[in-house]
Each structure stands twice: as C-alpha cells, then as structure tokens.
Amino acid sequence: MYFRILKKDLKRKKTMNIILLLFVILATMFAASSVNNITTVLNGLDYYFEKADLSDHFIITLADNGDEIEDFLSGVQNVKDFRREDQLFFNDTALTKNGKKLADIGSTALLLPIDNGKLNYFDKDNEILKKVPEGYAYFTGCLVKGADLDYGEKFQLNLGDTEITLKYAGLAKDAFLGSEMFNNPRLIVNNADYDTLIADEKVRENNRSSIFYVNGYNSKTLESDLSDIPTNTFSKGISIVRTSYIMYIIVAGLLLIVSVCLILVSFVVLRFTISFTVNEEFREIGVMKALGLKNSSVRGLYLVKYFGIAVIGAFAGLLLSIPFGNALIRSVSDYMVLGNDHTVLISIACSIFVVLIIMLFCWRCTRRIKKLSPIDAVRSGQTGERFKKKGLMHLGKSKLGATGFLAFNDIFSSPKQFCVMTAIFTVCLLLIMSLANTANTLSSGKLLPLMCTQESDAYITDTDLIAKIMTGEKTYKGICEDIEKKLADNGISGKVSSEAMLFPTLEANGIKASPIFMYNSETKASDYTYSEGYAPKYANEIALTKQVAEKLDVGVGDKVKLTFNGKTDDYIVSALFQSMVQMGETGRFHESFEVPDEFITQVMGFQIDFDDSPDKKTIESRIEKMKDIFGTKYIDDTDGFVMTVIGKNVKDTINGVKLMVIIITAIIIILISVLMERSFISKEKPEIALMKAMGFKSRSVVAQHTLRFAIVAAVASVISIALCSPVTKLCINPIFGIMGAINGVDYNIRPVEVCIIYPAIIIAVAVAGAYFTALYMRSIKASDTADI
Amino acid sequence: MNNTAILEVKDLCKTYIINKRQNNVLRNVNFKINEGEMVAVMGPSGSGKSTLLYTVSGMDKMTAGDVKFCGRELSKLKENDLAKMRLDDMGFIFQQMYMMKNLSVLDNIILPAVKSDKIKESRSETMKRGQDLMRKLGIIDISDNDINEVSGGQLQRACICRSMINKPRMIFADEPTGALNRNSSDEVMEELTKLNNEGTTVMLVTHDAKVAAKCSRVLFIVDGNINGEYNINRKIPLRDRERGLNNWLLEMGW
Secondary structure, three states, X not given: OHHHHHHHHHHHOHHHHHHHHXXXXXXXXXXXXXXXXXXXXXHHHHHHHHHHXXXXXXXXXXXXXXXXXXXXXXXXXXXXXXXEEEEEEEEHHHEEEOOEEOOOOOOEEEEEEHHHOOOOOEEOOOOEOOOOOOOEEEEOOHHHHHHOOOOOOEEEEEEOXXXXXXXXXXXXXXXXXXXXXXXXXXXXXXHHHHHHHHOOHHHHHHOEEEEEEEEEOOHHHHHHHOOOOOOOEEEEEHHHHHHHOHHHHHHHHHHHHHHHHHHHHHHHHHHHHXXXXXXXXXXXXXXXXXXXXXXXXXXXXXXXXXXXXXXXXXXXXXXXXXXXXXXXXXXXXXOOOOOOOOHHHHHHHHHHHHHHHHHHHHHHHOOHHHHOOHHHHOOOOOOOOOOOOOOOOOHHHOOOOHHHHHXXXXXXXXXXXXXXXXXXXXXXXXXXXXXXXXXXXXXXXXXXXXXXXXXXXXXXXXXXXXXXHHOOOOOHHHHHHHHHHHHHHOOOOEEEEEEEEEOOEEEEOOEEEOOEEEEOOOOOHHHOOOOEEOOOOOOOEEEEEHHHHHHHOOOOOOEEEEEEOOEEEEEEEEEEEOOOHHHHOEEEEOOOXXXXXXXXXXXXXXXXXXXXXXXXXXXXXXXXXXXXXXXXXXXXOHHHHHHHHHOHHHHHHHHHHXXXXXXXXXXXXXXXXXXXXXXXXXXXXXXXXXXXXXOOOHHHHHHHHHHHHHXXXXXXHHHHHHHHHHHHHHHHHHHHHHHOOOOOOOOOOOHHHHHHHHHHXXXXXXXXXXXXXXXHHHHOOHXXXXXX | OOOOXXXXXXXXXXXXXXXXXXXXXXXXXXXXXXXXXEEEEEOOOOOOHHHXXXXXXXXXXXXXXXXXXXXXXXXXXXXXXXHHHHHHHEEEEEOOOOOOOOXXXXXXXXXXXXXXXXXXXXXXXXXXXXXXXXXXXXXXXXXXXXXXXXXXXXXXXXXXXXXXXOOOOEEXXXXXXXXXXXXXXXXXXXXXXXXXXXXXXXXXXXXXXXXXXXXXXXXEEEOOEEEEEEEOOOOOXXXXXXXXXXXXXXXXXX
C-alpha cells in the first residue's frame, strides 16, 4: 500500500518531481565541480610548481658564461643543488613562415632541446613532455596565440647561417617562463634539431644561453647569498615567477568566487523547491491523516520519495560535474597545470553531501506534517485558527491595470518565494558586475599608481630596448638620451625617463628582505601616493610597502640597514605605500639617492612626457608616429602600458571568464525561471483556469506571470547596482591584495555596463525563460475549473 | 422574460478520448434558452450536465453542432473573442467557489470589471459598484477579508457578486449550492432568483430538486441526451412546484 501511494505520487506529480530532480542534478553538478575547482585553485601554483619541479631560485644568462656561473654556484655554501639547462636564445625575427615574421612577441625567445630540459614541461593534456619528434616544435607562453599555427604547420627558424624548418607540435606548459607576463616563450624541440643549429659557429657565439635552477638550504637568504653573481645575468628568487602568474591566479580566484556563488545558488534553490513541494502536499497529507495514517508514516513516505529523487539526481549531477568543471577552469588551463589528485573522490563526497543536505532539508520541511491536520485538506493548508492576511495591495485603490496589479500583488503576497528568486538573480548579477569591474580595472590606467609609475604621455615597453640595459649593451641613461634624440630628430620634443628597479638588501631586527626598490631620477618621491607617513624628503629616507615593513617588523620612523652597491647604511622609513610590483615587496628611494648608471639593469619601460603638453588626440597620433620611428608596436598610452605590464592577453582571459560567467549565469537564470515558472503554473492551475473562465485572455495570464519575473529581475538589478561597488571591493580586493594592493584598488566601474547592459541581459533572460514557459498555460482551459 | 433566444443549441456533440476510448458525453443536444429565463439542468452523475454548461458557455470546445449566444456562433469565434464574451456578457458561478487566493473578497469581485472595458468608469466607481453588490447580497462586512476568513455561503454570494459585476446577459452556475448547507443554499438561490427577476438569464446545473424548483424550466439530461423538459409555473407556491417536479423526475427515471 505504502509503495502504491508512492508510485501514484511520483506519477501524478510528475512535473514537480521532475523539477525537483533537475534542481538536485544542478546542485550536485555545481557543488562537485565547484569544490573540485576550489581545491584546484587553492592548490594553484604550488601544485603546478611541484609538478614542474621548479627550484627556489633561478639564474638566466644570455651569454656564454654558463661554466663561470656553475663555478660560482659550487662555491656558495647555501646552495644545496642546482641544475643547468643549456639552450639557445633568439629574437622573434628569427621565426618566419613563408618569408614573413611568424609572431610579433617583441621579446627574446628560447629554444630548448627536450633532453636538456631540467624542468617538467607539460602538453595540453597535462602529461609530462618526454619526447619531441625530430622536426617538430612545441610552443609555450604567448607564442601559442601569437603564431596561431595548426598542428603540423611548417615554419622556419633562422639562426646564424643556418635555417631549419620545423612543424608545430602543439602547446606546452612551461612553469618557469610560460606566463605572458614574462613574455619569454620557448620552442621545445628534439635534440637533433638543436644539434643542427649549435653546429653553426655563429650560433655558438651569439645565441647560447643557460638557465640555472638553484635550491638552497635556506631559501629565504638564498637571494642575498647569490647577490655576488657574475654580471650579465638575471638572478631572482621564485617569488618573481609567482608574480608572473598573478593574473592567472586572479582568474582562478574569480572562478573560485563563481564556484562559491554557484553552490550558494543551488542550495538556496533546492531548499526553496523542497519546502515549496512539501507545502503543496497539504491536501494529501490532510487526507492521509484523516484516514488514520501516523505522522511518522506520512513523513516516511515523503522522505523515501525525496531520497529516491536525491540519489538519482546526485548520480546524474556527479556525471555532469566533470565536463562542467573542466569547462569552468579551461580559461586558465592553457597556461597552467591546474588540478588535484582527488577529483573523483571529491565529486563523490560532494554528491553524498548533496543527498545528505537534501534529506536534512526534507527532514526540516516535513516537520510541518505534524502540524497539518485533516482540516488542511479542505482549508487550503490554513488551520482555521490563525489566518494571516495575504494581500497587501488593494485593487480598488490601485492605479495599475488588472495584469500589473495581479503580478505585483502575487509578489507581495508570497514574499518568501520571490525573495529567494530576487536573491539568486542578485547574486548572479553581482558576479557578472564584479568580473566586469575587475576586467575594466585591469585594462585601465587606474592601476598605474600600483605599478609605482607616474602618469606620462606615452610609454615604450619594447623588450629589445629593455634587454639592452639588462645585457649591459647600453646604459639606462644612454638609451633615454637615444630616445630623446630620435624623437627630436622627428620633430617631437619630450623628456624620457623610467622607473628603474633596484635590488638592495634590507635588514632590521635581525630579519633580511630583498624588495625591489623603485627609483626615477626625473620624478619626485613626493609625486607618489603613500598610505602612512610622509614621502621621503632626503636621500637617507625610504618608503616601504606594508608587506616589507611587516616582514622586517618596522614602522614609519624606524631605521633599517640597507645594502646597495656594496655599501651598508642606515635609512629611515618615512612612509608606507602599496604596490603590485613583486606582489607588494617594494620600496622607493628619494630622487636624490645616488644610483650609478651601470646598476640600473631593469626598468618598467620608458616614459615620455612631451614638452608641449599635447591633448589626447595629438598624443594618440604621436604614439602611432613613434611606432614607425622606433619600428616597434610596443608604444602605448597609460591604459595600454598597464595592459602591457600585466600581460596583453590577461584582459582577454578575464573577458573570456566574464563571458563564460555571463553564459553560465544566463543558463542558471533561464533554468531557474523555467523551473520556477513551471512550478508556479502547477501550483496556480486552479487560478489560471478561473481567470480564463472569467474572461482573461491567455496572453493576459502569460503577461501576469512573465511580469512577476521581470519585476523580480528589475528589483535584483536595482539591488545589484546599489551593491556593485561594495561587493566588488569585498570580493575582488582580497585577490588584488595577493598581488600587493592590500589597501584595495580604485575600480574602474563603467556606469553603462553596470547600470544598463548587465541588468538588461539578466532581465531579458529571466523574462524570456518565464515567457516561453508561461506559454504552456495556453493548454489550461477555462473548463479545467471543473476538474480541480 | 421575452421570446428572444439568448442561447440556441443545435445538435451539440462533445466527445472525450480517454485511454484511446471514445467517450461521447453529449450526443446531439438541442435546446434554446430565452432571455430572462432561469433554466436548471438536472440529471444523474456523469450524464454530461457540467460538460453541457461548459460547452455552451464557450469554456470548452464542442466536437460538433452549433451554439449561438446572443446570435453569435461560438464555434466561429476565436479564443480571444470567446474570452471577451465570457468577460463582458457571461457570469460564472462554480460549486467550489473558486477565487484568487491572494486577493481580498472585494478585489476578487471587482477584478473582472477592472479587466473589462465594457463599463467606462473610474476605479473608485468600480469599487463602489462592487460594494453596492456586496451590500445587496448582505456580505458588505467581509469586503476586506481574505477568502479563507469567510464561510462557504458568504463566499458563494461573493462569487455571485463577481459574476454580476460586468452586468452580464447570462449567468452560468455549476451546482452553485452543491457545497453549501441548506440555509446557505436557500440564501444563494434567493439571490439568483432576484437577479433573474431583474432580467438576467440564468442557466444552472443542480442535483437538488428544491433548487431546480425555483427555476422556470428544467432540462433533464441522461447519457448526453436531453430526455425531457419540464416547465414550472413560478406563480404557485414553492412546495407545490417542488412536488410537481419530483413527480416528473420520477417519471423520467430519476
């Protein structure tokens, strides 16, 4: 008998049971994929670096001095072990296809024979690359998108007097230089191809390069222990590699937020649907009680039913979570090996958790069965003892038409169910808005102060020029003068300067730190913004970021020992500031601090301030002209400079994530609108039939139902617009905080996007979902009043 | 009452297909209702009484035949025209006293008037008309009440008010007293009779001979056919009318 009632219930309430099943599938899919992604993101770089076997420190040399460095490293006590990876370096002009430049990467690329590799490199499926067929080359980093080749496509590499033809083998992931921020892509080839090139004497002379991966006994002091390294090398700790991935971590962090939102949405919807369906059962429960069934029997009946639905839904959701989770993480997986080793276990655990949560919801919701009495079967679920007023509005006093009034009145009469929808729509909208604000901020000049750079008219970021300083080919001042002269020769007069990056060692309270110090002789320290204290006024005053100050346990007014250029002096910390350079491990000298020209080996880019303070249009035309003068496309305005520093494709990646979130959100909202509207129709069938019997046209009833969703979406839009700024700060500030901007960022919120475009998308999607579902009401006839 | 037909039904057939089996609920039904008449449809359960009411009122589609309401053939009207006709010219009363759950009693009553453009008036005038109708039917005290807060009799009278709000030419009532006790039933029928006396045509379905005795004519339906018709002289006392009707029903095999 018990199972016959259950079977009949499943058959008769097919629609609501299917709706509940779909929500269970959604919840499991979101929960399993999201928890997996959260684990993956939290593992993040550590997982990738561990898999790639990256070391504590690395040294790059673009000269034939590998043996010299090897000798040096062997003499440093703190060096535990090191690995040497010999390869070739070349400019992007060396890569051609049919006589044309293959890709404009504007920087130095490397050619690594696979057998020389001392790190693990991965293919697109995250399998370790062990062999490369002869005549083939894998691309890493920005070269993949820049070259845009299909598998097997041929291209040429010209080094010295040798030209070899290679075929594209696919993308490879390089933990060390793979991020776009480094912009040093590698070609991973077979050793036979490498040997062909190295056989050329010119190549041996001009293109040999080595990378050393160094592990220390004390990784914290390794950087300062290696400070006496021979010149013409780039020697840094792993933190700079971490910094180079920061934008992917931002994207991964955003995915984490998306995942948390998806879990929230799915459980809220599930809780609502279960309570909604149980409340709809009052008639049956009343009848069963009238027939003499015990509370426990009635409750057991529903628990068995929901358990069955939960198990089936959780299993389907578990299967769907795998492709869905992969789709979520795809936006960053081209650059990083992201993952965890327990995907299946986590998914199964999440599915079991969803079933338990459903049963908990059901247990709580079915508590009401105790209170329901046989009278509920006849009194529409009301006990008759405590009636509550349902409608807050009065048709007689309202200015609204019948359809509009009914829509508003329904919302005010059942605030709980519409509040749930409003909350879900608001969360979805805020998610999109936060991502849009992040993407817009990352591509705007608002981040310039966080890059320790003053605003200029134009910026040259051509890595060939920057590399000249790094390799000692030219001095910093020499390049600035060259640029000024070249500009003057072409009728453009302006001052060229640069934010130089210096690498002193700081010590205070027995703690050492090696922040990057910013220095620009053409600007004043007082031109920059500080969060505490005052700008350095004298040469013996410095400003530090809060992170460095905390690391050294010093504050404003404290003294630190600073070692630079072989000299150690006491300096006073006069101010604290925030920066995103080297994840906030930054300091600033006063402009009068003396820096020998040869000590400037790294710059952010060359800033140009035109003498005649031209307007924006003139600047734009001059930038175009300068691109011809200097033969490079890497000349930008402020927004472009920020994007170049961050990584040109980062905005595209974040926009990709934004688009993906818009699509996911749209799908969620459509699903919620469709399923909610379908459950409303099922619940309100008597009223729909009655309205039709009274003479309401089908389109009026459809309009009333659709309008309810439009109102909910509009309310959600208003709430989202009001909360956009604080929520963006709340969610995204921690991500920028990882990058060093611990006091938050001035977000670039575009009113048209936030106030019009995204709300319009959400309203349109909700309305479309509700409208097309509401059309089902056409099948409800006026005469159905007789069957209710 | 005059001799102008407000509802003409010719060879009306209605067939349902249930589990691939054809069920002929109405078979060539023919009858006519004149303006101002109050006609009861009686018959055993499953004879097709309610189906007849819903089909002739345009709420359900007929399978074959002709139904003319106020001279307009229902089968030729589009869904929206039928809806407008129901809104402006017809009133409906159901056994289960269906009302919109989220509206107060008065709002339920005036809802069809707000939706219709038949009577040009302001919202406050509509409200006043609704209140007048409620006053007339003695339920003005419950105008602001929730529909769950009132008795069945009061609710059915509210349904009558709602059916009257657009001044329809005809009211269709499907067992309007079926869910009421005797006192409430008498009150509801009194109101319907009053409306009929004021000129509104009424067609009602009932099982109750006492209710049917208050009408001017009774149609007896069995297995989807009108098996007989009984005219009632409303000038004689109700008890005598009821006795006469019961005798006739016995003759018809009731």
